[in-house]
Amino acid sequence: MSQQLTKKNELDLPIRHKETKRQRTNVYFKKKVGWLFVIISIIAITIFNFYPMVQAFLLSFQSGMGGNLEYVGLANWKRLFGDPTFIAALTNTSIFLLIQVPLMIVLALFLSVLLNDPTLKFKSFFRIAIFLPCVTSLVAYSVIFKYLFGVDGIINQFLVKFGFATQAINFLADPFWAKVVIIVAITWRWTGYNMIFYLSALQNVDKSIYEAARIDGANAIQQFFQITVPMLKPIILFTSITSTIGTLQIFDEVVNITNGGPGNATISISQYIYNLSFKYTPDFGYASTVSYVIVILVVILSIIQFRVAGERK
Amino acid sequence: MKKLFLMLLLLVGMVALAACSSGDEASSGGSESSSEGSKSVDKITAWAWDPAFNIAALEKAKEAYSGDSKVEVEIIENAQDDIIQKLNTGLSSGTTKGMPNIVLIEDYRAQSFLQAYPDAFHPLTDVIKSDDFAEYKIATTSYEGEQYGLPFDSGVAGLYVRTDYLEEAGYTVEDVTNITWDEYIEVGKKVKEATGKNMLTLDPNDLAQVRMMIQTNGSWYVEEDGSTPNLANNEALAKGFETYKKMMDADIAKIVSDWSQFVGAFNSGDVASVPTGNWITPSVKQATDQSGKWAVVPMPRLDMEGAVNASNLGGSSWYVLNVDGKEEAADFLLNTFGSNPDLYQTLVKDIGAIGTFSAAAEGDAFAVEDEFFGGQQIISDFSQWTDEIPGVNYGLHTYAIEDILVTGMQDYLNGAELSKVLENSQAQAEAQLK
Numbered sequence: 001m002s003q004q005l006t007k008k009n010e011l012d013l014p015i016r017h018k019e020t021k022r023q024r025t026n027v028y029f030k031k032k033v034g035w036l037f038v039i040i041s042i043i044a045i046t047i048f049n050f051y052p053m054v055q056a057f058l059l060s061f062q063s064g065m066g067g068n069l070e071y072v073g074l075a076n077w078k079r080l081f082g083d084p085t086f087i088a089a090l091t092n093t094s095i096f097l098l099i100q101v102p103l104m105i106v107l108a109l110f111l112s113v114l115l116n117d118p119t120l121k122f123k124s125f126f127r128i129a130i131f132l133p134c135v136t137s138l139v140a141y142s143v144i145f146k147y148l149f150g151v152d153g154i155i156n157q158f159l160v161k162f163g164f165a166t167q168a169i170n171f172l173a174d175p176f177w178a179k180v181v182i183i184v185a186i187t188w189r190w191t192g193y194n195m196i197f198y199l200s201a202l203q204n205v206d207k208s209i210y211e212a213a214r215i216d217g218a219n220a221i222q223q224f225f226q227i228t229v230p231m232l233k234p235i236i237l238f239t240s241i242t243s244t245i246g247t248l249q250i251f252d253e254v255v256n257i258t259n260g261g262p263g264n265a266t267i268s269i270s271q272y273i274y275n276l277s278f279k280y281t282p283d284f285g286y287a288s289t290v291s292y293v294i295v296i297l298v299v300i301l302s303i304i305q306f307r308v309a310g311e312r313k
Numbered sequence: 314m315k316k317l318f319l320m321l322l323l324l325v326g327m328v329a330l331a332a333c334s335s336g337d338e339a340s341s342g343g344s345e346s347s348s349e350g351s352k353s354v355d356k357i358t359a360w361a362w363d364p365a366f367n368i369a370a371l372e373k374a375k376e377a378y379s380g381d382s383k384v385e386v387e388i389i390e391n392a393q394d395d396i397i398q399k400l401n402t403g404l405s406s407g408t409t410k411g412m413p414n415i416v417l418i419e420d421y422r423a424q425s426f427l428q429a430y431p432d433a434f435h436p437l438t439d440v441i442k443s444d445d446f447a448e449y450k451i452a453t454t455s456y457e458g459e460q461y462g463l464p465f466d467s468g469v470a471g472l473y474v475r476t477d478y479l480e481e482a483g484y485t486v487e488d489v490t491n492i493t494w495d496e497y498i499e500v501g502k503k504v505k506e507a508t509g510k511n512m513l514t515l516d517p518n519d520l521a522q523v524r525m526m527i528q529t530n531g532s533w534y535v536e537e538d539g540s541t542p543n544l545a546n547n548e549a550l551a552k553g554f555e556t557y558k559k560m561m562d563a564d565i566a567k568i569v570s571d572w573s574q575f576v577g578a579f580n581s582g583d584v585a586s587v588p589t590g591n592w593i594t595p596s597v598k599q600a601t602d603q604s605g606k607w608a609v610v611p612m613p614r615l616d617m618e619g620a621v622n623a624s625n626l627g628g629s630s631w632y633v634l635n636v637d638g639k640e641e642a643a644d645f646l647l648n649t650f651g652s653n654p655d656l657y658q659t660l661v662k663d664i665g666a667i668g669t670f671s672a673a674a675e676g677d678a679f680a681v682e683d684e685f686f687g688g689q690q691i692i693s694d695f696s697q698w699t700d701e702i703p704g705v706n707y708g709l710h711t712y713a714i715e716d717i718l719v720t721g722m723q724d725y726l727n728g729a730e731l732s733k734v735l736e737n738s739q740a741q742a743e744a745q746l747k
Contacts, residue, residue: 065425065428065429065709066401066404066405066425066426066428066429066430067404067405067407067429067430068429068431079744079745082744083744083745084720084741085716085717085720085741085745088720146570146571150570150574151568151569151570151574170568170570172570173517173568173570175723258518258570259518259571260518260716261517261518261570261719262517262518262719262723263517263518263719263720263721263722263723263724264716264719264720265723275712275713275716277401278394278397278398278401279397279712279713279716280425280710280712280713280716281425281428281429281709281710281713281746282401282405282425282429284405
């Protein structure tokens with residue numbers, strides 16, 4: 001037996017060696033062609049992503065009006081920490097982030113489980129209805145929300161008519177309510193978007209797991225927390241990171257619904273960047289310092305989320 | 314290996330790009346110097362906003378133009394914010410490609426453009442006579458002794474009042490003519506009592522009211538130099554804040570949060586007066602059913618020494634960019650908005666635009682009686698008030714400081730002490746505006 005084996009091995013070896021050589025040239029060629037394919041996108045990404053990023057980083061050490069920029073070292077970064085408007089913008093953005101992202105993710109998860117129920121009727125109607133908001137234009141829906149929540153808007157008319165409020169609430173001129181309106185608006189717009197990810201992930205969860213759980217006597221709530229949530233963990237991580245990045249960059253809603261007001265109560269970091277660049281006497285250096293704050297925040301928050309929810313390798 | 318290769322590629326790419334960009338700068342510098350020499354063009358472009366007002370005025374100017382060089386004028390309509398963005402990005406990148414020859418800039422922003430991009434604008438000192446224009450416009454349109462802008466839209470403010478509401482409350486138009494803001498508030502209380510209507514609208518995000526108030530006293534957010542914040546020790550500003558709070562406390566103001574609510578409030582008859590710039594006239598006249606029920610009186614003044622019953626809100630001027638075709642552009646402006654009184658007659662008659670060209674104010678069109686305003690000669694009244702507007706240097710930071718003050722105003726309305734509020738605002742403005 002052993003002799004046979006060795007013989008066979010001896011016979012096999014040269015052939016195998018020949019094959020690998022051919023394979024190797026093949027792989028080498030494939031690699032080259034592969035590079036040819038990616039090289040275009042690498043160049044494009046370098047020109048349109050990395051180069052501006054480096055330039056913006058250099059710009060964050062410069063200051064001055066419009067085109068008259070000069071290097072000021074770390075002065076912009078020092079200015080940042082003593083700038084009440086920036087701190088207001090950072091606080092508002094953090095509030096949106098801390099309240100809206102968890103709210104939306106839970107809501108999306110909840111809705112996706114409901115809509116995944118095989119016994120539910122008009123399923124596709126509900127799915128479309130909830131997904132539809134995120135194909136509408138950012139500006140268009142913002143403007144509509146602004147009118148909904150206006151003093152003479154339909155929400156106020158409803159509240160007064162049915163006795164929930166004695167007189168119309170000026171949502172957009174009140175620091176607290178203005179924030180609430182923004183949060184409601186972005187939740188309305190993005191919940192359906194996240195829900196679609198969960199729905200498609202849920203389709204891949206094996207039904208037999210639930211069956212087994214039911215046989216073991218697990219109720220719906222236990223099933224949700226013990227099976228659904230752990231199974232969707234990677235998707236939850238993905239959606240929470242994309243939502244975090246999206247919320248940190250929030251601009252359209254704030255500008256169109258409240259324009260940052262009343263009195264900086266809803267101003268976002270992105271809007272402050274816009275103001276520094278185009279509303280005030282332009283200081284592109286300081287504006288890019290502020291935009292690098294978003295970059296740093298995104299990096300830190302993404303790392304934390306990976307650590308908390310990500311699989312360890 | 315792969316990583317190394319990728320890094321190398323990135324590095325090479327960046328170096329190549331950096332080289333490219335510096336090459337660009339050199340070449341754009343070259344083109345700039347070549348534009349110093351007059352290179353004639355046969356087409357010039359002009360950017361402006363508002364089709365009913367500035368664009369229409371340009372169209373009229375184009376029709377009236379009869380200069381030496383017959384150039385074609387292309388008028389491009391942009392939103393004001395877009396113009397600011399395009400100018401800022403274009404001028405700061407150092408390229409003049411795609412820039413217009415003539416551009417309309419709001420007076421509040423003019424100084425920041427002139428100082429941020431010193432060589433970008435073509436001086437008009439030798440082209441137009443600054444004496445021909447309203448005096449208060451010169452400070453904002455000139456920089457370091459050179460006249461850069463051709464003063465256009467006056468922005469003269471007035472108090473639009475509903476005569477029928479006043480009557481119900483027992484007042485006549487004379488009772489609100491040449492009054493102080495404090496007297497105005499008293500009238501407002503009576504009007505609310507009698508009619509249930511608010512006296513005016515206020516937008517907590519927009520301090521235009523305060524801006525107009527302090528200009529009645531020749532004061533502004535910044536000192537004469539145009540850049541030092543003047544908030545903590547600014548008596549007029551303190552008075553303006555107090556007056557604003559008094560209006561809130563007297564409950565005579567309807568709170569609005571944007572332009573359409575602002576226009577909606579007077580079009581639907583919800584407010585008895587609108588203190589604002591003359592450019593609101595077309596919007597007021599939109600409500601044709603209110604014809605004959607309106608009048609315009611001079612702006613109330615702050616109750617303090619030196620304040621006058623005349624102020625300004627907004628207003629804009631024409632600028633020529635330092636690019637090929639600047640001579641043609643300057644010639645176009647000189648022959649139209651710079652020297653043609655007949656053109657201004659047309660503008661008043663057809664558009665209702667009040668310019669600041671002094672020689673134009675005597676024409677027939679200015680004396681026309683407006684039925685909507687009960688036969689009042691509003692154009693002639695407005696241009697009379699134009700002469701009394703105290704000239705102030707709006708400087709560089711109107712909108713930056715106003716954003717700070719809006720927050721301060723919120724604190725003040727919520728009970729903070731005024732002197733503290735203004736001191737805080739001053740400290741913040743000083744830290745922010747270097």
